[in-house]
Amino acid sequence: MIYKLLVVLTYFILYVTLLPLWRHTAWWVRGLDFPRFQFMLLAFFLLLADLFFLDFAHFSSWLMAGSALGCFCFQFGWILPYTRLFPMEVKPARNRYEANSIRVLTANVLMTNRNAESLIALVKKFEPDVLVTLETDLWWEEKLRVLEEEYKYSIKCPLDNRYGMHVYSRLPMEDTAIQFLVEPDVPSMHALVELRSNVKVRFHFMHPAPPSPTENPASSERDAELLVVGKSVADETDPIIITGDLNDVAWSATTRLFRKISGLLDPRIGRGMFNTFHAGIFFARWPLDHLFHSEHFTLAHIERLPYFGSDHFPMLVELVYDVAHGAEQEGLQADEEDHSWAEAKMDVHEVEESHVHEPGK
Template sequence: MNKVEYGWIVIYFEKSNDYQTKTRLPQGSEYIFQLMLATFLITTAILAILTILPLSRHEAWWIRGLDFPRLQLFLALLSTLVLELLLLDLSSWQAWGLVVVALACLVYQAWWIVPYTRIFPLEVNAANNSDSQGRIKIITANVLMTNRNAQGLITLIRECQPDILVTLESDIWWQTQLDILETDYPYTIKCPLDNLYGMHVYSRFPMMNTQIEYLVEPDKPSMHALVLLPSGHRIRIHFLHPAPPSPTENSESSERDAELVIIAKSVADTNVPVIVTGDLNDVAWSATTRLFRKISGLLDPRVGRGMFNTFHANYWFLRWPLDHLFHSKHFSLQNLKRLRSFGSDHYALFTELVLTADRNNEDNGLDADADDLAWAKRKTENQNVNKSDVPQPEKHSVI
């Protein structure tokens, strides 16, 4: 038998002119493939660990922080899976093992984020009436306390003409700048602080029974009010900004979670239309935000419409939905958009809701089961707080 070599191709033939072709790897190629397999093994293992850790209900900041970058992990897993399919020798069981693990993690991450894409059914129906008397427009803006572009925010307010503005991280400097709004927004709640947790509310609509409370932590305020619409309807509104789990804030998420749970339990007991908004320092797709939605019965207008990532405004590759507005089933949605940057590390969120008589979202939302209720109870007991700590402004209304 004779042979002829053409680079990687070796042709063996006999005098009868019958021949067969075999592939011979060039010198060093086996080492390259082994190195590639090892690289994908390490990458897939890391991504799998980052996917699995949040399955735990442990409240340590470094575990709960992995709830945030699910979109980034999804994209990393998708890229890894595509490269594994293209570059690995799929005749080996090791390669298929990596592919299966990457695919399983990819599907799991997708389960959390797909509801915040347009391929998912809407949770809140679009408004189909033009009753201006039953509308409410809200801007939720974390201003970044050190940001000095107050005029940028004021310009957005003049353009969007919200009925209510809530600012987070606003200190006395920001209060001084925003007080010029009082000509158009005469109803206010003010709590200037220099610890990144100051809060202000400016409203065109009358606000009654306003209260500032420190529900869980002594330096983290929340605001509560009953708002009167031009239609005469009353709306209960809660403005929140709990601290995040992080190495520089709280070592665990228990304080944040407890505040969300007691608010959820409180609003679940009322028949008055409810809005909860603010920087919750939790992402829309986390297990704890889902728990809040299940316990409260409130809806998320982003579901089926998009992520509306409001943080971080300066890094497009590190963004997630950190600023929220949830509402009861009394409303439909007229408009929802992320506003342009005004110098903060957050984008402001603009939401326009319409109060509807038919409650056409009645069957939408998430339902709590026994495990959810038990988990919520543990969270409140851990911080020794109760839903009775939450103001119920409609209980004292004289309207």
Template sequence: MAILIAVNLFQLAFVVIPFSRHEAWWIRVFDFPRLQTFCLGCLLLIVELFVLDLTQTISYLPLAMTALFLLAQGWWIYPYTKLASAEVKWAKPAKDSARVSLLCCNVLTPNREAKRLLKLVDEWQPDLLVTLESDDWWEEQLESLTEQYPHSVKCPLDNLYGMHVYSRLPFEDSQLQFLVEDNVPSIHVLVRLAGQPVRIHFLHPAPPSPTENDESTERDGELMRVAKYIRERQQQKDVPTIVAGDLNDVAWSATTRLFRKVSGLLDPRVGRGMWNSFHAKWWFARWPLDHIFHSDHFTLVKLCRLPPMGSDHFPIYTQLQLAPSRRNEQDGLDLEGDEKAWAEEKIEQVENGNGAS
């Protein structure tokens, strides 16, 4: 009995600690394994039902603690199951539908299996390809895409934050920016789809970790700056918008939810699944790190996790369809309480403390 209660108290820490808004990496890491701990909680519940004497009232204490834990963790991951309602509608067949497809791939800098990625590009034929962690070697390997993808923005780096974007669609505007940290780029482009301008942001902020940033300040600040920019631009000029990349944050975290609330963007995974993209080689430790969010101008045609290509991330392929007539069918998350002030606070932290450009 005492052992089971101790295990439950340890388990409940995985629920309580993430409620803290403290940005230390060792606190934010609790955001990630909610699915894994939920599964372990299910196993614990089965063990308790077998070993506890249910004729004794005291036996219901560990059972109640486990049930509370499962409800709490389940609340976070529930939207990313098929039990929830889909946030983004499936696209309807249309003769002259305007569609755009993206393939997002964190290639892992030391990975040397470029041919596997090139094969996926050839097979899936995305309109845009973004590679993360791509350095000079990767740029050289991807040179063969130039004819097929004549429009590109390239930022090869050997610090695990290089980024390349290749596109069939011409860029009406393209910007390489370092929003928060001098060595962490982001790429922002404007393309035209069936005459309609579409703005796309590609991000890869640094994670909070003992080997990167001690806190999530930089990651959160970059996400909030982009979210605020999108919100303000949407208010000024209503332009279809997409955000894609490895955000080094899980889909269900409070900060990713805040990003969605501030930006007003939708998540096509809600009501469909998690699409766990990391870690490609550890089946027991996977969570959704690679994301695509979009404005309600789009409906979903296809979303899939592609086969591994030597990286620690799976590539993610997404195809969206412009469907402005269906905007009123799709609703995202609303800002609540002090969340706008919380987002502004995160922006001020990087602008005042980290010399953001």
């Protein structure tokens, strides 16, 4: 009985490990990118069970244990950059001069969540310069109105389809735009935010729809939106920040492709996973809420904030504009195949980098 169970688990771990190598965009393929940490743990405990229960006088036992070990190593390789075992991609800030600092709080509120007071309390406690709220409808817009005395600059797109978005800033914000780049009911926001030192930072706020049986049956819409914005910032010399709930995990092939195409840096690398979803299920969490930035910035602080009633935890990131210190920072590099793959994904939905609003241009 135990042997049969180990055989079934071996086939399962091989299936969930190998299937995502297929570049098919169906939700039941791309969804397996998300729980790689959980699959790694399963492979580890399966290996231990193999070593304890199997008779290694038989070749099949070696094959099963080898499969578990191979799957463990493969899954661990994907998440390794998001542990402290890996070198940091973004340098720690050498100073925290307020004039060159910017603190960003990103919160997917869960549209049906009615605990607005807890979010407002977090905003007052951590005092972000820019607050990004996702899944916000008219009810949430009304509740967050109390922040507007301090956060005088805002972009508002209340929707009742779980893709509403609001941005509040205490720093001057100009050249703002709301766009529906890929889907007619899924907005993105774009703005130029001015630091206290008068440096202007190009911001893109995003929340593409995920691949799932209840949303989009494939990841193509999400992928196209991520990559068209990533391509629009590639080779730019201005400071850039992209943030939001990207409905993709940090270690997926698509997010890696986005990082390669955009050239942006991920401050979590070498520091931790900062799993933000699902806030209510401790054993099924992964990093869906992201902030990527150009080499102009170094990292002063990064933190997953406390639960406030949503299915997401908020994320707080503080960056320091320090061109000299950040000059040698380097992310992933794209090759010709990466560019071809990105173009193919964008072509599916007929979007081009010229469609993306470029604040300050």
